[in-house]
Amino acid sequence: MSPKSPPLAFIKRLSQGSILADGAMGTMLHQSGVALDACFDELNVSDPDRVLGVHRAFIDAGSELIETNTFSANRYKLAAHGWQTEVDAFNEAAVKLARQSAEASKDRTVYVAGAIGPIGARLAPYGRVQPEQAFDAFFEQCAALAKGGVDVFILETFTDLNEITEALKAARAAAPNVPVIASMTFTRDDRTVLGDAPREVANALAAMGADVIGVNCSGGPSQLARIAQVMRTVEPDVPISAMPNAGFPETMAGRVMYPATPDYFGDYAIAFRDIGVTVIGGCCGTTPDHIRAMRKALDAPAHEHPMIVPLPVLNGHDAALSSEQPTELSRAAQLHRAEGHRLGAASARGGRGRGRRV
Numbered sequence: 001m002s003p004k005s006p007p008l009a010f011i012k013r014l015s016q017g018s019i020l021a022d023g024a025m026g027t028m029l030h031q032s033g034v035a036l037d038a039c040f041d042e043l044n045v046s047d048p049d050r051v052l053g054v055h056r057a058f059i060d061a062g063s064e065l066i067e068t069n070t071f072s073a074n075r076y077k078l079a080a081h082g083w084q085t086e087v088d089a090f091n092e093a094a095v096k097l098a099r100q101s102a103e104a105s106k107d108r109t110v111y112v113a114g115a116i117g118p119i120g121a122r123l124a125p126y127g128r129v130q131p132e133q134a135f136d137a138f139f140e141q142c143a144a145l146a147k148g149g150v151d152v153f154i155l156e157t158f159t160d161l162n163e164i165t166e167a168l169k170a171a172r173a174a175a176p177n178v179p180v181i182a183s184m185t186f187t188r189d190d191r192t193v194l195g196d197a198p199r200e201v202a203n204a205l206a207a208m209g210a211d212v213i214g215v216n217c218s219g220g221p222s223q224l225a226r227i228a229q230v231m232r233t234v235e236p237d238v239p240i241s242a243m244p245n246a247g248f249p250e251t252m253a254g255r256v257m258y259p260a261t262p263d264y265f266g267d268y269a270i271a272f273r274d275i276g277v278t279v280i281g282g283c284c285g286t287t288p289d290h291i292r293a294m295r296k297a298l299d300a301p302a303h304e305h306p307m308i309v310p311l312p313v314l315n316g317h318d319a320a321l322s323s324e325q326p327t328e329l330s331r332a333a334q335l336h337r338a339e340g341h342r343l344g345a346a347s348a349r350g351g352r353g354r355g356r357r358v
C-alpha cells in the first residue's frame, strides 16, 4: 500500500503495477435489502446513501478502482422499469457518488470506472437490435459517464464480440480521451456464448484498440486465471484485467450463496499478479471481505503466499470437474437466469437473464 499521492492518469498508474478494483455492487445492494428485480441504477438518485455505503466499504477494504453503479443504466435495460428517459440522470448521479467516495479516501488514490454492461437484447443477425441502435445506446451512456467525470470506462460481462465492438466505438466517440477496459465473459467450456475462444477474444479486443482487455464474472478465479493466462500470452503488450465471480452461485435455505471464500480470493490475487494481470478485482458474489483478503495478499511480502499454477485450458465436459462448479448444475443455471450476470449464456439458450452485476 502506498501513501496517497497526486492522481496519475489511469493508464500511467497501470504502468506502475497491478491495481486492485472492487467487488460486486449488486451483491452488496441485494444484501442490504434491495430486491433482485428492483432497478439498481435508479438508487443513484433515490437512495444515494445506500450506494455510497457500498463504495466506502470497498475503499475501506483496499480497492483502488471503484465502479459506478451503472451496469444496467442504458436505455434498453432501464426501459424494463420505465426509466429509459433517465439515462443521463442515473449515470451522472452515479459518477458523483463514486467520485465523492474516491475523493474521501485518505490512504490511497482511488480511480473511478464507469461501468457499462450489455444492453440485454441480442444484436442482429441473432436478434432484433441493429448495431447502430446499440451504438446509440452506448454512446448515450458513455457521454453521461464522461460528463460526470470518470477516469476510465469498463465494458464488462459482454458475451458478443459484435456488441462490445459497438460499445467500444461508442466510448471512443463519446469521450476520446477516456481509456477503456474491455472485458468479456466465458461459459464453463472457456468459450463465449457465441463460441469465441480466449485467444480470439484477446486478439479482437486488442485489434479494436481497447486500452485494457480482460475477462470477468464467468466461473470463478481458477477459470479466469486460465483464461487471463491465454490472453496474456497472445497479447503480451496489452494490460489484462480479471474480475472473477465467487464461483457458480448456489441456493441454501432460500439465500444465494457463492462458494469461493475470501482466503481463496487472496491466494488468487497473487496468482493473477504473477500471471501478469494488471487490473484485479471481483464480480458477482464478491464482498469487501474478498477485496480485503486480496489487498492483504497483494501487500504481503513475497514469501508469505502460496504458489498457484493455473490449470491448462479445459474443453467441453472436462471443465465441469473444476472444484468451483456446484454439485447441482441445473440449479445454478436456474439462478443465473433469475439474477443474471453470466446471462448472456442464459439468453442464448432462451432464458431471460437480466445481466445485472449481482
Ligand SMILES: [Zn+2]
Binding pocket: 157, 216, 217, 218, 245, 283, 284, 341, 342, 357, 358
Ligand atoms: Zn458478475
